Amino acid sequence: MTESGKTKCQICGCEISEENSYVFKGAVLCEDCHMEETHPVITCDPKAVRSAKVLSQSDRPSGKDSLDDLQKALYKFVTDKGKVTLQEICAEFNLSPVRAQNQLAILRHLELIKGKKEADNTYIVPF
Numbered sequence: 648m649t650e651s652g653k654t655k656c657q658i659c660g661c662e663i664s665e666e667n668s669y670v671f672k673g674a675v676l677c678e679d680c681h682m683e684e685t686h687p688v689i690t691c692d693p694k695a696v697r698s699a700k701v702l703s704q705s706d707r708p709s710g711k712d713s714l715d716d717l718q719k720a721l722y723k724f725v726t727d728k729g730k731v732t733l734q735e736i737c738a739e740f741n742l743s744p745v746r747a748q749n750q751l752a753i754l755r756h757l758e759l760i761k762g763k764k765e766a767d768n769t770y771i772v773p774f
């Protein structure tokens with residue numbers, strides 16, 4: 648396939664000579680990438696899996712216990728007021744609209760609050 652005995656690593660794209668190339672799962676790799684592919688950093692992986700599990704557990708709509716202080720305060724604000732707008736939340740908690748939306752998305756996901764359209768306004772109301 649290559650004329651000069653040179654080929655390219657399919658991961659990092661560096662040029663490698665044939666004697667320095669490794670074939671791994673059908674891909675031509677340089678020595679470095681081959682090392683990384685065949686010796687994955689195992690110490691990192693269990694952690695990643697564990698934190699993913701923790702995340703999906705706190706993701707369950709089991710309720711308010713998994714909320715942080717800001718989210719609890721947001722939830723209280725919504726339930727106290729009955730219905731609020733995003734602008735009110737931004738003003739009350741000094742949040743940017745994006746941050747407020749992100750926090751509200753979490754609460755919505757936990758089915759603690761929901762959006763409600765009234766006339767031209769969207770309100771946030773207790774679920």
Ligand SMILES: [Zn+2]
Nearest residue numbers: 656659677680
């Ligand atoms: Zn490489």
